[in-house]
Amino acid sequence: MCGIAALQLRNPSLHPRMGSLLSSMLCQIVDRGPDSAGLAVYDTPGLVSDGTSTVSLLGKHHGMEIDGILTSLNDMLSPDARSTVKIIGDTTLISAAVPTALLVKAVGETLPASTIIGRGEHVAVMKGVGHPMDIAAHHGLESMAGSQGLSHTRMATESAVTASGSHPFSVADDLCLVHNGSFSNHATVRRNLEREGVVFDSDNDTEVGARYIASRLQQGDTLEEALINLGKVLDGFYTLVVTTADSMAVVRDPIACKPAILAETEDYVAMASEYRALAALPGIERARIFEPEPGKVYTWSL
Amino acid sequence: MVTLMAPDATAPTSDSSTDVRPGSDAGDTTTDLDTASVRDLNQALHDSVGAASWTVTKPGGKHSLAVGITADVDVTIEGHAGYYAAGMLQKGRVTINGNAGVGLAENIMSGTVHVRGDASQSAAATGHGGLVVIDGNAGARCGISMKGVDIVVGGNIGHMSAFMAQAGRLVVCGDAGDALGDSIYEARIYVRGSVASLGADCIEKPMRAEHLEELGALLAAAGRSEDPSDFRRYGSARNLYHFHVDNSTAY
Structure with missing residues (x-):
């Protein structure tokens, strides 16, 4: 069931x-x-938000501080992308004003061990056990x-x-x-x-x-x-x-x-x-x- | 009218004529399921004596409403019921002024269940007796493994209805879905509309006078006005009863 x-x-x-x-x-x-x-x-x-892509990541710990994630994303996407990292419950949301595929690639390279559970301009995905x-x-x-x-x-x-x-x-x-x-x-x-x-x-x-x-x-x-x-x-x-x-x-x-x-x-x-x-x-x-x-x-x- | 609020509602223990208790024969009892639990409702119904009358308000699609009734009571559910409503009914009449979920009147023994809306899958499954009336449509597997119950559906029924039906009558005023009466034993099926397909060993049979008569009585019992002569009858070809000798070489 x-x-x-x-x-x-x-x-x-x-x-x-x-x-x-x-x-x-x-x-x-x-x-x-x-x-x-x-x-x-x-x-x-x-x-x-409109005009921004968001990637949802499983968990809130990714072996890297938020500042480190942002530095990596800014290097890859340029600071104009205005990358942000938010922790919502057990989920990490990373957003940037770039096409979703590009953000997914940048997040994947920054946090290769993390699991992407949601992607797009409109959706946020959250999961947990319990x-x-x-x-x-x-x-x-x-x-x-x-x-x-x-x-x-x-x-x-x-x-x-x-x-x-x-x-x-x-x-x-x-x-x-x-x-x-x-x-x-x-x-x-x-x-x-x-x-x-x-x-x-x-x-x-x-x-x-x-x-x-x-x-x-x-x-x-x-x-x-x-x-x-x-x-x-x-x-x-x-x-x-x-x-x-x-x-x-x-x-x-x-x-x-x-x-x-x-x-x-x-x-x-x-x-x-x-x-x-x-x-x-x-x-x-x-x-x-x-x-x-x-x-x-x-x-x-x- | 009283509202059952207390979780410790029990059967009347005195013969006091001034004290209106749940389940007494002193009139109508209302149970509001926003405040009372389903367990309280069912326990009070099980404990009731005499010809009591019950109204259940705010059912909210809760499961297992009015199950296992063994007393001669009238229960009216004002709204939609969840799974297994009026299951194992042994006595009394349950009316649902709304829809019913999966497994309506499952294993009904006798008594009457009347749904004014639609019923979900497996309505009256394994029913041994009594009458189940559904004014709207019924989902798949209506009357699956029926063993003597009478079912009257005002609308359509879903696929695999009367699967392995053993006894009883299924009346459908609308259309029937695929594989009607698959592997049927001895129940009689009457359908007014179309049948998407018949299941294994289910065939159309002639409507004789006794069938028109029993169908007329079933429609009347269900409060319906359809003309029995508009229906077709389906039942078992009885080809699956015995081992077929041609299969002996399979061993």
Whole structure:
């Protein structure tokens, strides 16, 4: 079992409440995965900003002082990039006014032993091991604003209970994936992707799904096409939620082994593993509530 | 009306006629699940005696509401229920004025469960008896392994419904998903709309007078107005009952 709660806020007046709403949803799915958790938040002031790329790093200790990191980045990117380093809970966020790929390269060379868990101009990704609400509180989710938020509580099956095995997996710019279920042929798909030059950060089956989607998107698929292709290549049980800079997608495996329920209003689209995570959302009594059909890809754009 | 607040609500111990207690037959009891726990609600329902009437407010999608009832009570849940609502019902009537999550009325023995909205997967799974009415749609695996329960769905049902069904009747006023009645034993299935596909050993069968009659009675019991003659009947071809001699060379 794992738990998922995701929220896309269509009405900008709700953006200041993103963190508190997502936190209230997360609270209701803790039972489904109490061992570890992760969060992705989009367009959160103070974490990301327009015209700037941000890289999220697992952990707050990287064997180098913040000044040393900044000196290295300034050498590589020029001081005009205005590089910054922030510690949020157990996550390090490094930002600079350069293209994301360039920042990823500079961070990778500066801190070769660190794991990049998020990248892009809009998203910040945070992960940890322990009680999901402790992880959320430690990172200050409650007070975060934003346009979209994605959370996952994990009950590990296919790989170890580690922060790097927590979801979401964010392996391309502003792209995040969370997964309830398990992929049974992930080792085969992993080998095929590795042959194409894809590099993995963990032994996790969901990372294979994320890297597969990123690979398809790079080859020109739309998000919907990438998820349809995923259904043809990856075998197993899954409810997946994928977020990008401005969209959210939900898909369940064709046998519908894993739950999902959606609530849609003019103000938001919310997805959760169970209805109780949606019960406290504003205007839920007027929302269109439905379970996604098995094997059908649903997408919503901001 | 009283509100059950105290966590130590128990069965009435006196015959005092002035004291309205949860579970007494002195009227309607309201339990607000914003304040009371599900455990308290279920314990009070288990302890109730007589023809009590219960209203459950603010269910908030909580799981296991009104499960294991053995008394002749009427329970109305005002809102959406989570997983396993009205499971193992042995007596009484449970009405959900909202949607129900996975495993509605699982292993129901008798009594009636009525959902005014939609039900998620595995509704009335393994049910031995009683009646489960879903006004909206039901998800996948509705009536899986049903053993005698009657199910009436006003809308559509998902794939693999009535999988390995052994006894009982499943009535679908809308459409049925893929693999309806796969590996079915002896339950009878009535579908008014389309069937995406039939499962292994499930076939269409003729509607005879006794089927129109039993379907009419089921629709009436569910408070529905569909015409029984608009339905088709499906059931077991009984080809999976016995070992097939052609397979003997496989050993």
